[in-house]
Amino acid sequence: MRAALTRAAGLAAVLALVGLLPWLSGKDPALSLLRARSAEQEPTAEALDAIREDLGLDAGPFGLLGHWAAGLIRGDLGVSWVSGSEVLPSVTAGLQVSLALMGASLAVALLVGTALALPVLVRGRGGAGTLGAMLAAVPEYLVALLLLVVAGVWLGWFPTSGWGGPAHMVLPALALGIPAGALLGRLVADALPDALDERWVELWRGAGVGRRAVTTAALRRVLPPLIPQFGMAAVGLTGGAVAVETVFAVPGLGRTALGAARSQDLPLLQGAVLALLALGLLVGVASAALRAQLLGPALRDAALTLPAARPVRVSPAVPAVLGTLLAGVTGWGLLRDPYVIDTTARLTAPSWAHPLGTDALGRDVLARLGHGAGSTVGTAAAVCLIGLVIGLALGFLPNAATGLADIANALPPVIVGMLVAASTGPGAGGAALAVALISWPPLAAHAAALAQEVRASAFLSAQKAIGASPARIMVRHVLPSVAGPVSRHAVLRLPGIALALASLGFLGLGAQPPSPDWGLLLDESADYIERAPVAALAPAVALALLAALAVALSAHTRRGGPRRAPVRKEAAPVAV
Numbered sequence: 001m002r003a004a005l006t007r008a009a010g011l012a013a014v015l016a017l018v019g020l021l022p023w024l025s026g027k028d029p030a031l032s033l034l035r036a037r038s039a040e041q042e043p044t045a046e047a048l049d050a051i052r053e054d055l056g057l058d059a060g061p062f063g064l065l066g067h068w069a070a071g072l073i074r075g076d077l078g079v080s081w082v083s084g085s086e087v088l089p090s091v092t093a094g095l096q097v098s099l100a101l102m103g104a105s106l107a108v109a110l111l112v113g114t115a116l117a118l119p120v121l122v123r124g125r126g127g128a129g130t131l132g133a134m135l136a137a138v139p140e141y142l143v144a145l146l147l148l149v150v151a152g153v154w155l156g157w158f159p160t161s162g163w164g165g166p167a168h169m170v171l172p173a174l175a176l177g178i179p180a181g182a183l184l185g186r187l188v189a190d191a192l193p194d195a196l197d198e199r200w201v202e203l204w205r206g207a208g209v210g211r212r213a214v215t216t217a218a219l220r221r222v223l224p225p226l227i228p229q230f231g232m233a234a235v236g237l238t239g240g241a242v243a244v245e246t247v248f249a250v251p252g253l254g255r256t257a258l259g260a261a262r263s264q265d266l267p268l269l270q271g272a273v274l275a276l277l278a279l280g281l282l283v284g285v286a287s288a289a290l291r292a293q294l295l296g297p298a299l300r301d302a303a304l305t306l307p308a309a310r311p312v313r314v315s316p317a318v319p320a321v322l323g324t325l326l327a328g329v330t331g332w333g334l335l336r337d338p339y340v341i342d343t344t345a346r347l348t349a350p351s352w353a354h355p356l357g358t359d360a361l362g363r364d365v366l367a368r369l370g371h372g373a374g375s376t377v378g379t380a381a382a383v384c385l386i387g388l389v390i391g392l393a394l395g396f397l398p399n400a401a402t403g404l405a406d407i408a409n410a411l412p413p414v415i416v417g418m419l420v421a422a423s424t425g426p427g428a429g430g431a432a433l434a435v436a437l438i439s440w441p442p443l444a445a446h447a448a449a450l451a452q453e454v455r456a457s458a459f460l461s462a463q464k465a466i467g468a469s470p471a472r473i474m475v476r477h478v479l480p481s482v483a484g485p486v487s488r489h490a491v492l493r494l495p496g497i498a499l500a501l502a503s504l505g506f507l508g509l510g511a512q513p514p515s516p517d518w519g520l521l522l523d524e525s526a527d528y529i530e531r532a533p534v535a536a537l538a539p540a541v542a543l544a545l546l547a548a549l550a551v552a553l554s555a556h557t558r559r560g561g562p563r564r565a566p567v568r569k570e571a572a573p574v575a576v
Helices: 004-019 029-037 045-055 058-075 085-123 129-137 141-153 167-196 199-206 211-247 253-263 265-298 317-335 365-395 398-409 412-425 427-437 443-455 458-467 470-494 495-506 518-528 534-558
Strands: none
Touching: 004 058, 004 265, 004 412, 029 458, 058 265, 085 211, 085 265, 129 167, 129 253, 129 534, 141 167, 141 211, 141 518, 141 534, 167 211, 199 211, 211 253, 211 265, 211 412, 253 265, 253 412, 265 412, 317 365, 317 518, 365 427, 365 443, 365 470, 365 495, 365 534, 398 443, 398 518, 412 427, 412 495, 427 495, 443 470, 470 495, 495 534, 518 534
């Protein structure tokens, strides 16, 4: 009941944030509407007051929220501040395009996932391996840029922009579906071997049941606990679609929302974000219904668990090599000035003077890449620290954390980034805040599990018996046993958080020019990728190496076996 109330409160808070965007932004909606309707009309006090009275903008934050909610109930999403047209038709048109793209992306994801899980289905052993882990870790916008250059520009197989027919859907669907399919395939490939080792499989085989029937039953056995993960992957498509639709100029809902956030067209942004949230909630409800249908009435309330991911076979030297390579490039670039402009050396090829070439303003790409690593990774470290603090705090409040975590998991970073950018304006601080708001649930879940294990230990009963106060037990025993492992977990999430920040920079919601942020570098270089491919692909390669480092670090940690928390003299060891 507490978790349900927390979910409802969190959802209400998100809806209130969306409804209060015009007030939170600090901009005068009446002035924006007046300029949209007539650029020549003087913004007199009488004209502005008339607009405020007409739209209920003079009623304060609570009146504004009530006016927006009442219109929402009537199906009225307001009027665009930029075009002056109704918001609902624009949202509906974008939603139709996004639904078609998501359907095609899910088909691609199922094909990719089936291909990665097929060896396990046939042999009963194996897994998705390094390839699946790498594909799942690469952001959609990197896959989109690679497909755009190779299949669209160099080979000319498919259109690179627009939305005119099935051919225009191929590259965007591949960009969204490949990472999602790799994740789904790896989940199934990791879960199937455990199911095939269960006792019932041996009995079925002894009774002469064929391999196909056994494999089908094992697949049905592992699907229910995986369905929520599939739902989260589908929700992730709504966030990835924003970047992919932007790369391929697809007029979908994600691109509509991003354009509204950039132009501060808050009514259109409210409608687009509301539609994206509703889509995510519907996917969650559908996944829960599908899980219940697969379980059947007898097992509908069973607490089936997700099998642990099998470790990827990665040599311990791989993280060291990737880390050294990134550190070397960063150090080399830090020795150069990233802001020197030389218009006579625009878009030059790599040379001794400029090892990675120059950008459209003649700035050294290596210098900007090196200095961008400092800002990108430094911001990611700060976000990791914030997430660690939130995760540790909420880890000791599992009932409250569960509901809030469900809301945070249902909000992709891009959507939160658009809401924050609309409230505070785009910038590195807003991007960091957006990622920090939704990056804590895995850490909170880890902390909650460890805290429950420590509290069940016998030595805590002994401490209570000798008169130790609850505060002393918490500070001296529980917190140290939990903080160490969760801190290591937070460090492992650093590359993934850096990729999330880069995605917001790529979309123009993060660091602003002339910052050398990696995502911003990728956005700036996309326009001249044909003329200067090395300079344009340098930030993309750096981000791909960062994704590979995340996979390698995770695999190396799992191969090292279980770790134990630091043990005090009076405390028993606690397994992590």
